[in-house]
Amino acid sequence: MKKDVISSVDSRTRLAGHNRLELLVFGLGDDQLFGINVFKVREVIRCPKLTDVPKATSAVRGIADVRGHTITIIDLADAIGATRMSLEAISDAFVIITEYNRAVQGFLVNSVDRIVNLSWKEIMPPPTGTNTSNFLTAVARVDGALVEIIDVEQIFSKVVGVKEDISADVLHEVQGMAQPGSIALVVDDSLVARNQVRNTLRQMGIESVLASNGKEAYSLLRRWADSSPEQLNRLAMIISDIEMPIMDGYALTTQIRRDTRLKGLYVILHSSLSGGFNESMIKRVGADQFIAKFHPDELAHVIAEALKNRPMHLAESV
Known part of the structure; x- marks a missing residue:
């Protein structure tokens, strides 16, 4: 070597x-x-x-x-x-x-x-x-x-095995917060990671739309903005991995914030890369939250915060 x-x-x-x-x-x-x-x-x-x-x-x-x-x-x-x-x-x-x-x-x-x-x-x-x-x-x-x-x-x-279910006490706190019909866009190149996040959202009553990289996700968001604005109205948040082929999570967030039709969307960056570097980068690119993978209780709390803040973000984007 x-x-x-x-x-x-x-x-x-x-x-x-x-x-x-x-x-x-x-x-x-x-x-x-x-x-x-x-x-x-x-x-x-x-x-x-x-x-x-x-x-x-x-x-x-x-x-x-x-x-x-x-x-x-x-x-x-x-x-x-x-x-x-x-x-x-x-x-x-x-x-x-x-x-x-x-x-x-x-x-x-x-x-x-x-x-x-x-x-x-x-x-x-x-x-x-x-x-x-x-x-x-x-x-x-x-x-x-x-x-x-x-x-x-x-x-x-x-x-190693990963805990995938929200704890009963945390689930009691966060259940019922999502409006009926709410969806989340989950972006990750790992099938396992996508399913883990989807499972947490499902337990909170939120439907998932899945994408495997930032480019795929951004293309979908632009199609919704062009022809299906009702989908954007249902979109409670975007939960995106950082590391992805073609377009990473930082680049995806930057594109969202530059698009006047999308800039108010709530973006959570979710990555196996832990540490202070990511927390400083989320501020630079304009993401709302960063959470290290993968703990369903912590993710549930971040999702709950997004649900609380979503009306404000939608108002800012108008």
Whole structure:
């Protein structure tokens, strides 16, 4: 592995908010290349000593002490249904330490290649019919090679499990707030993430309209503004992921705020990228809220706040 890959990870977040990203490209034991957003990566290290976790799923290869913190190490190949890494290979493997969904975990990979700088416009949805398509959010072509971008929400749902139902006491607080017929536009390139958000909205009595990237969502909103204004009147909020192919959540929000017909819509950015950077970016692009994925009770409270503020925002847009 090139030393500059490890040393440069900490300084590669400056492109976020400009519809660009940098991918850390890595391998899982064959010729296929995979990618993960550098913004989610804390560091890349040689695989440390692993301690077995009793009764863990096969993708969890153990836990490790990394700089005084106990971190779960996930075999990424196993998690996406590929060949599990052999014990012999682990000694020469790498661990990508990442922060997703407010937790730190390590992904065990065979090799780490390099960091590449791309525009989200260059990132395309994955082709259908591939064995690993359920675990991909997108693909990119880099120097003639196809790089598959991992759907981390899908992996967490399979390996770790995610709470999806609103707690009874919170549901009691938020039920009945939505006006009959209210809808929400849910924008996310991860099928699992879209369904998680849709499930929370359903429990609150709100119908979901789904889009897989910002461009698709913005096109839909413009069609509604042109020919179906009644749909905009029903639209209580937009809940959008930040990282998406073609047009990311920041760019989507910027386009909405520039459109006089849409600028009053309530926009919630919802991302596995936690931290202060996102909270400052929501102010810059004009989003109303940011919430880190995924906790249904917290999302329910943010949705409830959107429902309270919606009349004011609609009035501002007139």
